[in-house]
Amino acid sequence: MADLAEKLSPLHELAMPRSGSDKVILSERLCDSLVQVQAWPDSVGEVEKQIKQTRGKRNVMPTGPGRWLIDDQSEGLEEKLRKKIGAELGAVTGLTHARVVVSISGEKATWVLASGIALDFDVTAFPIGTTQMSHHHEIGLTIYRVGENSFDLYVFTSLVRSFWHWIEKASAEIGYSVI
Amino acid sequence: MRLTCPYCGPRDHQEFTYRGDASAVRPVLDNTSIDDHNAYIYDRTNPDGLHRELWNHTSGCRTHIIVERNTITHDVVSCEPVGPFAEQLK
Ligand SMILES: [Zn+2]
Numbered sequence: 240m241a242d243l244a245e246k247l248s249p250l251h252e253l254a255m256p257r258s259g260s261d262k263v264i265l266s267e268r269l270c271d272s273l274v275q276v277q278a279w280p281d282s283v284g285e286v287e288k289q290i291k292q293t294r295g296k297r298n299v300m301p302t303g304p305g306r307w308l309i310d311d312q313s314e315g316l317e318e319k320l321r322k323k324i325g326a327e328l329g330a331v332t333g334l335t336h337a338r339v340v341v342s343i344s345g346e347k348a349t350w351v352l353a354s355g356i357a358l359d360f361d362v363t364a365f366p367i368g369t370t371q372m373s374h375h376h377e378i379g380l381t382i383y384r385v386g387e388n389s390f391d392l393y394v395f396t397s398l399v400r401s402f403w404h405w406i407e408k409a410s411a412e413i414g415y416s417v418i
Numbered sequence: 419m420r421l422t423c424p425y426c427g428p429r430d431h432q433e434f435t436y437r438g439d440a441s442a443v444r445p446v447l448d449n450t451s452i453d454d455h456n457a458y459i460y461d462r463t464n465p466d467g468l469h470r471e472l473w474n475h476t477s478g479c480r481t482h483i484i485v486e487r488n489t490i491t492h493d494v495v496s497c498e499p500v501g502p503f504a505e506q507l508k
Contacts, residue, residue: 280502303479304425304503357430372426374433374477 248339249396253403260414262347265406268340272316273393278305278329289323300370300383308334308370308381308393338381339399341406344389347413352390354409356380362387378402419492424499424507425479437472440484440500466490472500481507 246269248254254267272295278286283305290299290307297311309316317333324331343351349360358365358373362384365371370383378401381393394402407415419431439462445454469489474482481503486495499507 280506283506304481304507306479357432372478373429377477379477 246336249399250339250403253400253407254417257417259416261345261416262413263343263345263351263410263415264348264418265410265415266342266418267399267403268342268391270310270335270338270340271314272309272311273334273338274309274311274317274320275302275332275334276307276309276320276324276329277303277332280305282328286324286329289328290320293319293323295319298383300381302370302372302381305329310340310391310393337396338393339396341392341394341399341403342385342390343392343406343410344386345415346388347410348388348390351406351409351413352382355405356382358382375402375405419494421473421483421485421494422497423475423478423481423483424497425481426475429475429478431473433475433477434473435476437474437482440470440472468495 248267248269250267254265276286276290286305290309293316295311295313295316297309297316300308300310302308309320317331317335320331352358353360355375356373358371365384367384367386370381372379372381374380378398379395383391383393385391392402420428421431421434422428442458442462444458445451449455466489468486470484470486472482473485474480481499482501484498484500487493488495498504
């Protein structure tokens, strides 16, 4: 893939750091590499093996049958995976510029999310280190549970300003800070 | 109404997109009968009672499922996976 211009956050001024309550802490993050891999029905095991063998500091999130979303803390994962996973094994799609990670933590983080997303956020139904897909008012979300009160939400870049407006308003009742 | 996705579990139906009557069978491609193609596109029985229908988990894993649902009571009788990964999801 050709080099794209420097990554810019669509949130800009919206997510500027500001102090406030630590009951809800919001932040944004742009991925170094975010790649979706879709295996064919008969190549799931082989694709999983190839993903494991590609070194890096990463989070591999299952997002569907034979499908993973991989958030890697180094650039160039798409090219690395493309070399190992050809069209006979599956499809590799670069999503680095297509998602913004909105992180929410703090003792009221789960309460805020549950106020707008129809998912069971109890830790027994949504354990730490697992991924769930859902939406908020038709904005699709991939939600990774980092800790009991800590989540990374992968939001479409073109819709993240709208989502950020909601999450700020939903947090305002409790008080929040942005880091 | 809640639908149970075979991959994601029970979810609000708003996460899904209705994809039509699951009992409609597309005519084979070399069937040139206008009536058969017209029937496939437009003719629906609109039953009161059990209905088999296709839904896609759009805001989830994007798997297609066949939902058997009572059109009077909205009781969902079953949700079965379809498509290339159906066997692995059963
Ligand atoms: Zn699903």
